[in-house]
Amino acid sequence: MKQPVKDKIVFTALVLFYEQGIHHTGINQIIEASDVAKASFYHHFPSKDDLVDECLRQYGAIIADQIRSLVAESGDLDTLIRNWVARIKAGIVDTASYHGCPVANMRFSLMLDSDQNIREKFSAVIDSWADILDAFIETLKKDGRIAHTIVTRQLARRMIHIYQGAVVMWKLTGDTTYFDDLIDIAHELVGPPK
Amino acid sequence: MKQPVKDKIVFTALVLFYEQGIHHTGINQIIEASDVAKASFYHHFPSKDDLVDECLRQYGAIIADQIRSLVAESGDLDTLIRNWVARIKAGIVDTASYHGCPVANMRFSLMLDSDQNIREKFSAVIDSWADILDAFIETLKKDGRIAHTIVTRQLARRMIHIYQGAVVMWKLTGDTTYFDDLIDIAHELVGPPK
């Protein structure tokens, strides 16, 4: 059973865009690597931007799934935080293949800060992540398994915030301890148990 | 008195690289905008990479100066944090010309996470920023104007960390409240006065 052409293209693009960045990955390379004819590519994606759009959606969904499984395996906030950092660190072990958050990378590639269209697309992705964390924390609160002083949505936002910060710091310095530091920072943000 | 050719090139590059990103700014555009002959450009900068290198140094120095002046006008940690965020917000008022941290932008443009050379260059810039904050916080501690539970270097690192995180979140969502949030987050990290 052969893989549909479109799927082959997208899969290849997801890998190459993440490894090399969007602007350093040409259409020609994607076409060659996915073993597809040039005209076939343009049949499915009228322009490179359309492919980039599709990849953004996929990256967003992939991370959302990771957050979901992270939540599923964590019974409380402390465990969530530890598992979270553990996963990140595990992903960096093979340091050559880790390049940070694919969504943030893509956002920086575009570099059009005033484009409202772009803003909405990325904003939707971030919201979808925050929603998952949000729901988890809210559940903990209802079950009385958490200090009620926590502002749910705010904590969800801040977790993503400090995560993105750690990625940038790692990219800037190569220092992986910024990820370890996430545990302490997250605990400070959660505050003392009530 | 006419400006040296090299300075004109660098100044133009600093502006264009920041506005458009490195890979969306061609040598030709820089040459045209700085009103210099092509051969003159290559006389001063054998390749684009050399110009990029010079710009990184300049960006780093510019931000370092901003941090220095921020420190100079702040007598305590609380004031520093407030002034810091106030300055960022002021810079975003004209939203069309703000594009986040020029050093982080440049780092994301390069996209070569395993290149040790690049890592060292950026790391040096971040260290120079941390050094300034470090010295300031250390002084406050010695003067007894701060809770001594603070780990100086760690706090300096974390301030840069959460700042970079806020920039990314802003870039991803267009939401400027992530910068306001820096005040609360920073205070949590500083902890209660002893």
Add this chain to the structure above:
DNA sequence: GTCTATACATAGATAGAC
């Protein structure tokens, strides 16, 4: 140091036969 002209590669995208 500056000028014009140009080389050379790669980018994104299209044409037209099959």
Add this chain to the structure above:
DNA sequence: GTCTATCTATGTATAGAC
């Protein structure tokens, strides 16, 4: 849907006269 060939623009960089 696929194939090869090609268009056109742009990118980095160099040559050679002044």
